[in-house]
Structures are given as C-alpha cells and as structure tokens.
Amino acid sequence: MMPDETQSQGFQIETEPETSAEVPSPASNTIPQTASAEHLPTACRDSLRAPSVPVPPQNSPLRQAKPRRKGGPGPFRPRRIDRLILGYCAHGPTEVSGLKGEIANGTLYRRLGKLVKSGALKRVGRRYHTTAVGQRWLAEELAHIEWTIFDHLYPPFAHIPTPYHKALLELVLAAAVVRQAGLHADHLCAFVVMGGTLRWKTSLGRMACATLGVDPSVSLIDLASEAGRSVFVRRTSDGHLRSERNVLSSRLVIFDDFLQASDALRAAVGPFLSGRRTVPYENGVIAVDCVTLLTMNPRAKATPEQQTTLNPAQLRRAIVCNVDAVPMPDLSLTGHRAVEVALQHGPLTLPVLRTDFQEHRAAVVQVVRDVVRPEMHDRIDTEMLRILAAGMRGFIDDDERAVQQTLYNFGLMLETLGWARPDWVTTVSEFSLLRPRPTPIKPPPIQPPSTPDTEDGHDHILLRRRIMTTPNSDSAPYILSEESRARLILMAAEERISFTQAADVIIDSFTCSTTSVGRDLHDLHSILELSKDLKVRELPVKSVKLTLQLLAYLKEHQLSFDDFEPAISLLARLHEFGLTAQASEVTRILEVACELVTSGVPSSEVEQWLARRPNASPQ
Numbered sequence: 001m002m003p004d005e006t007q008s009q010g011f012q013i014e015t016e017p018e019t020s021a022e023v024p025s026p027a028s029n030t031i032p033q034t035a036s037a038e039h040l041p042t043a044c045r046d047s048l049r050a051p052s053v054p055v056p057p058q059n060s061p062l063r064q065a066k067p068r069r070k071g072g073p074g075p076f077r078p079r080r081i082d083r084l085i086l087g088y089c090a091h092g093p094t095e096v097s098g099l100k101g102e103i104a105n106g107t108l109y110r111r112l113g114k115l116v117k118s119g120a121l122k123r124v125g126r127r128y129h130t131t132a133v134g135q136r137w138l139a140e141e142l143a144h145i146e147w148t149i150f151d152h153l154y155p156p157f158a159h160i161p162t163p164y165h166k167a168l169l170e171l172v173l174a175a176a177v178v179r180q181a182g183l184h185a186d187h188l189c190a191f192v193v194m195g196g197t198l199r200w201k202t203s204l205g206r207m208a209c210a211t212l213g214v215d216p217s218v219s220l221i222d223l224a225s226e227a228g229r230s231v232f233v234r235r236t237s238d239g240h241l242r243s244e245r246n247v248l249s250s251r252l253v254i255f256d257d258f259l260q261a262s263d264a265l266r267a268a269v270g271p272f273l274s275g276r277r278t279v280p281y282e283n284g285v286i287a288v289d290c291v292t293l294l295t296m297n298p299r300a301k302a303t304p305e306q307q308t309t310l311n312p313a314q315l316r317r318a319i320v321c322n323v324d325a326v327p328m329p330d331l332s333l334t335g336h337r338a339v340e341v342a343l344q345h346g347p348l349t350l351p352v353l354r355t356d357f358q359e360h361r362a363a364v365v366q367v368v369r370d371v372v373r374p375e376m377h378d379r380i381d382t383e384m385l386r387i388l389a390a391g392m393r394g395f396i397d398d399d400e401r402a403v404q405q406t407l408y409n410f411g412l413m414l415e416t417l418g419w420a421r422p423d424w425v426t427t428v429s430e431f432s433l434l435r436p437r438p439t440p441i442k443p444p445p446i447q448p449p450s451t452p453d454t455e456d457g458h459d460h461i462l463l464r465r466r467i468m469t470t471p472n473s474d475s476a477p478y479i480l481s482e483e484s485r486a487r488l489i490l491m492a493a494e495e496r497i498s499f500t501q502a503a504d505v506i507i508d509s510f511t512c513s514t515t516s517v518g519r520d521l522h523d524l525h526s527i528l529e530l531s532k533d534l535k536v537r538e539l540p541v542k543s544v545k546l547t548l549q550l551l552a553y554l555k556e557h558q559l560s561f562d563d564f565e566p567a568i569s570l571l572a573r574l575h576e577f578g579l580t581a582q583a584s585e586v587t588r589i590l591e592v593a594c595e596l597v598t599s600g601v602p603s604s605e606v607e608q609w610l611a612r613r614p615n616a617s618p619q
Helices: 076-088 105-118 132-143 155-159 163-181 202-212 263-268 304-308 312-316 337-345 358-371 374-379 382-392 399-417 424-429 482-495 499-517 521-534 541-556 561-576 584-599 603-612
Strands: 121-124 127-130 190-194 220-222 233-235 241-244 252-256 278-281 284-287 291-296 318-322
Touching: 076 105, 076 127, 076 132, 105 121, 127 132, 132 424, 155 163, 155 202, 155 337, 163 190, 163 202, 163 291, 163 318, 163 382, 163 399, 190 304, 202 220, 202 252, 202 291, 202 337, 304 312, 312 318, 312 374, 318 399, 358 382, 358 399, 358 424, 382 399, 399 424, 482 499, 541 561
Parallel strands: 190 291, 190 318, 220 252, 252 291
Antiparallel strands: 121 127, 233 241, 278 284
C-alpha cells in the first residue's frame, strides 16, 4: 500500500486533521505524536513572513487551499495509529489504557470508534479485540503489496463500496478473459453472491454489465418473472431447436433472485453451472460462452448446499461470497456511485489470454492448500483457480503477481464463508514462483541452556539475546528515555527532517526489513551485540564459510579445538625447516616419527644419529 492512500483493502479509513491539543508538551517523556510542531496550525502569522501583497479574504472565490507539506499530518498518521491499536488488541480482549501514554485520549477513542464501525475491532465490555478483518488488514500493511491494481486499470472500481465486491468483480473479469479465449473446455467457474436485502447484490450485477459492456436488460435476468425453460433453449417435439436464449453467446449472464424461481426453472439454470464450455442437450450440443453470476437471499440453513439449493459439484465449480459477513457502509448514500461512474466511463477492454500456467500447476496447488482450511480442501477446484489466474495474467504483466492477486481475491471470498486459514494473507503475500515459502523461525526457549560449572559464561558469544525479560502487560509503560530521545533528535537534525519523520522512517524500515526475512527485534539486537563483541562491522563470507567447514571437519573426525591448536603449532614448526603442509615429504616424515615413538626409541638416540650424519645442520 502506498502511504497516501486513504482506503485500505480491509476497511474504510476516515481521516481528519489532527488538532494541536493532541500534541504533548515538550516536557512530556512519552513518545511524540506524528503531528510535529512544524505542521500545526498557526494561531497568528509571523510578521517577518508576511507577504508583500495583500492577502485575499477567506471568502474570496480565488483563494485556494494551501498544499500540505511533505510528511505533514495526513492519512499516514491515522493509519499508523490504527496499526498500533489493532496490533495491541490482536491477542484477545484487551483494555486500551496502556495506549494512553502514546496516543491522546481524544484521538484514541475516535479511532477506536471508527475501527469498531468498520468491523476491524470488536468491543467486549470495556475491552477491545481485533477481528479477522483487522488481522487481515495488519497482514496487508506488513506485506507492502498494492492489492488495488484494478483501481488504476478501471477507475470506476475505486467507488465499489467494499473490497469483497471489488474482489469478486475482478475474478469475474478474469473468468471473462478465459471464456473469451475459448481454449478451456472444462473447469470454468461460476459465481454466487448471497445475502440479505440492500447488500449490493443486484448492483454488483449491474456493475459487471457496465464493466463488460453488456446490456443489463438482456443479461440481467429476474428469475422471479421467468417461467419454464425460457432461460436456456427450447426444442420442438421432434428434437429440433426452436429458440435459444441470446445470453448464451454473451459475455455475462446474471440470474437475479435465484431462490425465488421454481424448481423447474432452477433446474434449467443447471447447464450454466456445469463448469463446461459446451453441454450436451437432448439431440445436440449447446455452447455456453457467458460467465454466470447468481444472486440470492439464502435460506436460513446450516450448510451452503441447504442455503443455496446447489449440489456439491455445482458449489465446487463456483466461487461463493456471503455478503452478510461483510461490513457495509451506508449504501443508500454511496451504493449508486460505482455504477453511475462506470456507465459514464464506458466498458473495460478485455485483454487476450496469454498463458495457461501449466508450468506453475504445482505451485498454485500448494498455495491454494495453504490458504484453505484443511477440512475444506475437497470443496475447492484448484484447476479452476489455475485457469482463473491465467485469465488474471491478461491484466497483470507478471506471472507471480497474477497468481497473488487471484488468490487474494479468492481468499476474501473464503473469508466470508469461514473457509480461509487465519494467516492466509501472509501466505499469499509470500508466494513465489522462484523460491519456496520461507519456513517461519521458531522462537528459542525463554531460558537459555545452562553451561557446565567448569566453563566461564564470558567465553561464549550469545548469538541471540532476550531483551524483553518482562511479560506483556496492559499497563506496560510506553516511555522513551532521555538518551534515546536525544539520539533520535540528533539523527533527525543531521538528516534535516522532523523528529516524527525520523521515528516513522526507523519503525517502517525495521518492519519492512524484518518481516521480509522472518526476523524480529531480538534478532536485530543480537546482530548489534555480536558486532560489538567481535569489534567488526562486517564479516567476509569466505571467512564464515571456512570457519563452518572447519567446525564440520572437527566434528566429523571427533576432534576439538584442543586438537586444533597443536596442529597449528606443528605446522609452524614445519615452516621453520622450509616445509609446507602440501609438501609430499610431510606425510612420510610424520609416519616415521610415529614409528619411532611407538617402537620405544628414545629421542636422544635419534638426535645423536642425526648429529653423526655428514652435513648435518645444527639444531
């Protein structure tokens, strides 16, 4: 996500200018707020900075708003506060009193109210708990991936009321690309949107019509007003085709109020849900070139089959979205905007199908299994998702990114059904076609292993040091020491930026660098302390490799450093006589020395024999 975005994929973020009352006094020892003093509204103009020309009155029609300085109060500050609140409440119902030392009371409770309204936070008495929506939003923030790609490809998408409706429409477009190509005869998906009234279901169908450039009076079929087999084809008594619904050759068909139709009419819709491009019918074959979208008010039953009256095979070839589980804005005020803007903008030109992702089948299957809960694996057609990702590739010029976008949209649909794993956003964000998904680093035990009494603890360099020795507490103080404040102020002064900007850059840099490789604050602390112990700022890779090879050799031959030190002394002694470890004579010399020692010949006799030899060198 970009810092200047005011809308998250997870929920709406409303921003407002912060007031000077929320900035702590200079004497405060708490962490400074994001709104720095240089960005606060000025009570009176500085006489030294007064313009040389008269300033127009405030009611002048020519007066323009003064642009905000770079880094000033804006959408970034509420987003940072929201991240702090959601992360603080992520482990269960938590009292937020511990945040009052860092966030002004007015700002804290205002943001709490907006997060509760958006569905990212749930209030339990006096405590707050981060919901699945809030957990997903936190994961999206850490991923630093822009999921709103289609807002740039087709600007009317920015007015769609929720990310869930937008995700479903993006999948519909990918399915339309696949159907348009006509290369796949099976595993083609349909779409089901179920929910109560005023949940943007029919408007979703109209938005899809406007995006694909089809006539809603033809493609949007109200099943409550249909009868018989009028939605498919009719034949004469001798089997000849008498009439065929023109939506079969269209890009899109929407069956509105599916459960309001009769049993016979719902059965006639069955060929649209088969997942095949052609279906046999009586004496011939009928081609189904349209993407199918069903809207319905679900029945008050327990399972999706009972709620939709669709059989398991039809649901397996369909992507279902339960909009009753989606936080909704006031659609009576904003629900009409997206369709109106789309009609004014015109339809989206569909790209051609570029690939079938056959070479990435194994990677796609694995990531789908990592996204879907294990007990629901048999209800998901992975081949269908691979084909959908190929259709998404027509809009996105990167194979890996196309798979991520497809599975992110699909994960949102699963989230409404409760079929997605809790960490599915992280799984999709870490997906790669070039490398396997990194294995999470397991935290070490809280108590370090004890050393024998004969060893001195200072002889060991700890590669990982625990710096957080106190357990988490709701009332933990969030206080910055004077030394840390001074160091941070000095850094900001040297870079000629504000105190707040320096803190934000450091925090964001740490978050980005550590989450990408699976490290945390303890790892960073260990790296810094190890550098101090070694008194070096960098280690050559070759030195590290040689050290590891030496350790492996010693372990393989059941040796230790006690054996290594005499070997080094022997090598130095050989150098004194002009011999190297690579000299061919060295091996024979060591063999003879071993024979002399083991045979019982004293060293004095060997020295006397060497002294009697002609041209013997003095010792």
